[in-house]
Amino acid sequence: MSAGAVNPFDRNLDAFFGPTMRSKNGSPSARRELLLVGHLPVLSAVWLSQYADREARTKGPTCLIRLEQDAVLLELFRAGAKRPTISSLATLEEALRAIAPIVGTWLIVSRSSDPVVIEPGTASVVVLTGADDMAVVAAYTLVRQCVDSLVEWSALSARPSVRVAVLGADDERSAAVRDALRGTAEKKLNFDLEVRGGLQRVAPVESAFRGTFDASSPTIAQISALITHAETADDAAEISPTIHGGPLMTPEPNSDRFSPRTARVGPGKAPATRERSEAPIPFRAVEIETTADTAHSAPPARTAFVPAAPRAREVATPVVPPVIAAAALPSVGLTPEPAVLRSARAIDSPLPTQLTPHFSGLEPFPFRAPKVPAIEIACDSAGQLHVIASAAALASLLEVRAWIREHRAILHAAHAPFTSTQDAIVDVVYATHRDAKPIDGARVHVLTLIELGGHRGYLAQRVFE
Numbered sequence: 001m002s003a004g005a006v007n008p009f010d011r012n013l014d015a016f017f018g019p020t021m022r023s024k025n026g027s028p029s030a031r032r033e034l035l036l037v038g039h040l041p042v043l044s045a046v047w048l049s050q051y052a053d054r055e056a057r058t059k060g061p062t063c064l065i066r067l068e069q070d071a072v073l074l075e076l077f078r079a080g081a082k083r084p085t086i087s088s089l090a091t092l093e094e095a096l097r098a099i100a101p102i103v104g105t106w107l108i109v110s111r112s113s114d115p116v117v118i119e120p121g122t123a124s125v126v127v128l129t130g131a132d133d134m135a136v137v138a139a140y141t142l143v144r145q146c147v148d149s150l151v152e153w154s155a156l157s158a159r160p161s162v163r164v165a166v167l168g169a170d171d172e173r174s175a176a177v178r179d180a181l182r183g184t185a186e187k188k189l190n191f192d193l194e195v196r197g198g199l200q201r202v203a204p205v206e207s208a209f210r211g212t213f214d215a216s217s218p219t220i221a222q223i224s225a226l227i228t229h230a231e232t233a234d235d236a237a238e239i240s241p242t243i244h245g246g247p248l249m250t251p252e253p254n255s256d257r258f259s260p261r262t263a264r265v266g267p268g269k270a271p272a273t274r275e276r277s278e279a280p281i282p283f284r285a286v287e288i289e290t291t292a293d294t295a296h297s298a299p300p301a302r303t304a305f306v307p308a309a310p311r312a313r314e315v316a317t318p319v320v321p322p323v324i325a326a327a328a329l330p331s332v333g334l335t336p337e338p339a340v341l342r343s344a345r346a347i348d349s350p351l352p353t354q355l356t357p358h359f360s361g362l363e364p365f366p367f368r369a370p371k372v373p374a375i376e377i378a379c380d381s382a383g384q385l386h387v388i389a390s391a392a393a394l395a396s397l398l399e400v401r402a403w404i405r406e407h408r409a410i411l412h413a414a415h416a417p418f419t420s421t422q423d424a425i426v427d428v429v430y431a432t433h434r435d436a437k438p439i440d441g442a443r444v445h446v447l448t449l450i451e452l453g454g455h456r457g458y459l460a461q462r463v464f465e
Contacts, residue, residue, distance in 0.1 A: 034125045038127055049077075061208075062077045074212075086209060095211060096226055108224075127162075168201075171198075354376070359388070363417070364376070369403040372396045374396070386426075390430070443462055
């Protein structure tokens with residue numbers, strides 16, 4: 001039997017840091033940090049991604065896990081060439097198992113409505129806050145709850161550190177928040193609090209994977225158990241962890257829902273993977289049922305889901321087959337549930353640069369008005385022209401329709417599919433239902449970026465005639 005080189009420091013990690021969870025190969029598990037969200041600047045989800053990306057710059061591949069009332073959101077940052085292979089039909093457990101060999105830090109974001117619970121194995125707790133007065137008060141309240149929670153920890157346990165990160169503020173304001181929080185924590189809690197700033201503005205992030213998994217009221221304990229299972233799982237005879245006596249999920253060993261993943265193997269062993277036999281098939285449109293999560297008005301006459309073009313780093317992610325019935329799409333989550341699509345998740349986003357590709361039944365017209373080239377013109381299957389733009393360009397829309405009327409004969413001769421003698425239809429597009437309003441002589445649409453089954457696309461809805 002040959003012996004490989006062993007680092008004596010690795011062998012005695014427990015002596016330095018206390019009990020440390022380890023994976024099957026004996027290496028320490030990835031660091032786990034609990035993020036408590038206070039009052040952040042507008043678009044808090046964007047600031048969460050900014051913080052996770054900043055941490056990944058210094059700590060290596062980092063997975064952000066956000067808990068919501070009906071879902072768990074995963075996002076992997078700064079993975080470099082180590083990108084996981086995750087099927088669009090993968091369960092949350094399968095996605096975590098694919099990410100576990102890559103990630104060095106787990107950032108778990110609890111729901112703001114939940115009490116502060118610090119699970120064993122947590123290395124640190126970070127309170128994320130803005131810099132206004134209300135945010136400072138909310139941040140101190142969370143710090144106090146963390147300190148109270150740590151009182152119950154055994155003296156022999158490795159207690160996690162507690163610190164505050166100030167987001168969206170300049171150095172001067174961050175310093176003022178630091179002085180206020182540290183002084184109050186030292187005086188009232190007898191606690192030495194670390195406060196860090198430095199993240200002042202939104203910048204591009206490097207995201208290697210993003211997915212949403214349905215789950216009913218997931219808890220920190222459940223997520224921690226899934227992470228532990230993902231880090232310690234073998235390829236042979238894997239058993240789902242249980243909480244309160246019930247299984248989190250029931251894997252199906254022979255199901256094609258299991259995606260290829262990187263396996264943790266010992267020295268001299270080749271990694272084993274399970275390959276899908278079928279190649280991914282791209283799709284253009286899927287008819288789905290509008291739910292309360294995606295619309296706030298009466299059901300539209302037409303609802304279409306058109307996937308956005310994948311970015312370069314996401315091209316390896318398989319997509320679902322074309323024109324599949326919504327009821328047949330499987331639901332993934334912490335507990336076994338019927339394979340029924342429940343809802344799509346709306347994402348705050350501006351309108352895309354090109355609008356026509358996101359409306360089924362319309363083809364781009366080969367010519368545009370020379371004085372207003374930014375206004376899109378399209379032709380439908382009935383030979384009718386449409387002029388399409390956001391509400392901010394309404395005056396230009398009417399100008400383009402007048403240009404089409406004046407040059408109808410030339411346009412008929414130049415483009416055979418254009419056969420209608422009626423005035424062009426005016427299509428006004430909004431990004432949210434809040435802003436949409438009826439406009440005389442125009443059709444009003446809402447184009448919303450949504451996430452469905454781990455893929456993002458645009459939901460086009462006609463809300464007013």
